[in-house]
Amino acid sequence: MTHQIINIIKTNSPHLSWIENGLIYLVRHGSRAYNCHTETSDDDYKGICIPPKQYYFGNLNKFEQAELKDPNPDTVIFEIKKFFSLAVQANPNVLETLFVDENDRLYVSALGQEILDNRELFLSKKIYHTMKGYAYAQMKRLTSHRGWLLNPLKEAPKRSDFGLPELPEIPKQQLDSIKALLKKKLDKFDFNFLDQLTNDQRIGIKEIVSDIVGEMKISLDDKWLGACRQIGLNDNLIEIMKLEREFENAQNHWNAYLSWKKNRNPKRYEIESKVGYDTKHFYHVIRLFLMCEEVLSTGKLIVKRPDREMFMDIRSGKWKYEDLMDFAEKKNIVCEDLYKNSTTIPHIPNHKKIDELCIKLVEKGINLHDKQF
Numbered sequence: 001m002t003h004q005i006i007n008i009i010k011t012n013s014p015h016l017s018w019i020e021n022g023l024i025y026l027v028r029h030g031s032r033a034y035n036c037h038t039e040t041s042d043d044d045y046k047g048i049c050i051p052p053k054q055y056y057f058g059n060l061n062k063f064e065q066a067e068l069k070d071p072n073p074d075t076v077i078f079e080i081k082k083f084f085s086l087a088v089q090a091n092p093n094v095l096e097t098l099f100v101d102e103n104d105r106l107y108v109s110a111l112g113q114e115i116l117d118n119r120e121l122f123l124s125k126k127i128y129h130t131m132k133g134y135a136y137a138q139m140k141r142l143t144s145h146r147g148w149l150l151n152p153l154k155e156a157p158k159r160s161d162f163g164l165p166e167l168p169e170i171p172k173q174q175l176d177s178i179k180a181l182l183k184k185k186l187d188k189f190d191f192n193f194l195d196q197l198t199n200d201q202r203i204g205i206k207e208i209v210s211d212i213v214g215e216m217k218i219s220l221d222d223k224w225l226g227a228c229r230q231i232g233l234n235d236n237l238i239e240i241m242k243l244e245r246e247f248e249n250a251q252n253h254w255n256a257y258l259s260w261k262k263n264r265n266p267k268r269y270e271i272e273s274k275v276g277y278d279t280k281h282f283y284h285v286i287r288l289f290l291m292c293e294e295v296l297s298t299g300k301l302i303v304k305r306p307d308r309e310m311f312m313d314i315r316s317g318k319w320k321y322e323d324l325m326d327f328a329e330k331k332n333i334v335c336e337d338l339y340k341n342s343t344t345i346p347h348i349p350n351h352k353k354i355d356e357l358c359i360k361l362v363e364k365g366i367n368l369h370d371k372q373f
Helices: 002-012 080-087 092-099 112-118 126-150 172-190 198-217 219-228 235-263 266-275 277-297 309-313 321-341 351-371
Strands: 023-029 044-049 065-068 074-077 104-107
Touching: 002 023, 002 074, 023 092, 044 080, 044 092, 074 080, 074 126, 080 092, 092 104, 092 126, 104 112, 104 309, 112 277, 112 351, 126 235, 126 277, 126 321, 172 219, 172 235, 219 235, 266 277, 277 309, 277 321
Parallel strands: 044 074
Antiparallel strands: 023 044, 023 104, 065 074
């Protein structure tokens, strides 16, 4: 499979022919690596490579990752610095590749082995924020899909449904300008203006602020209204913008519904329509919470799941939706407690050691390329 993937990349992108000598790590990923696959599950692969020196010292060549999509094997091969950056931020999909079962490692060079030998360096409590974030994103999609299953939408929203005239009262240019100003104000709640923060730090601060805001009973609508006041909108304009916002949200919801109907997997939908939820999404939710709990309590990231039977029961729809939601919320509480109290893994990774490792491997990788010429 390794040679097949390399040959496809070289054929599709001849300028990446160096990847044959630059690949240092390739593993199976996804449901097959989790041991939670079905007969029809796709094959997914992820890897790491080190490009030649011109990609590091020149200005004309850029490379972050190579990708293959259907009909080819679903594959992503990251440039090593990009991989380290994502791993340091505790991106679950990237971190997992370092902890797959030995049988799921398709290719490990001497440089790839050095990364494996130091893989614990990348584990930190950041994983609480990223895994929880992924899980809650899936739960949000599950809730939307369940709503559409139980109460299918019948028609697109109309402006008249929201008491709006057929044509906007505010010129489009002015409306777009107001929206841009509001977004800038609301972005401050997500700390998107603090470029020096990593994504997990931003998530962590946002959660703290959200807790405080929740205790003060400040809703998203309150934040939006506050932003309107801050940019100087009068009451009449605020009311118009409020209705336009509600209509726009309804349009987005309708478009998401149409996209879901058009792109849903027929076999998954057959199960989903019977049990009332997307079983594949929910198995990932539970998997993420359980893996998060294990990392925080034991310091081990277990990719190949020993609890396959439970996950296959979820995938086949044997669990009730309410029971899964209850299970997920309980695991979230456990993970939150571990995040606050566990000392098994550091709060943040040792950036100095990881940086030193990256520099050493890049230098070795460049030397290997030079020896080929």
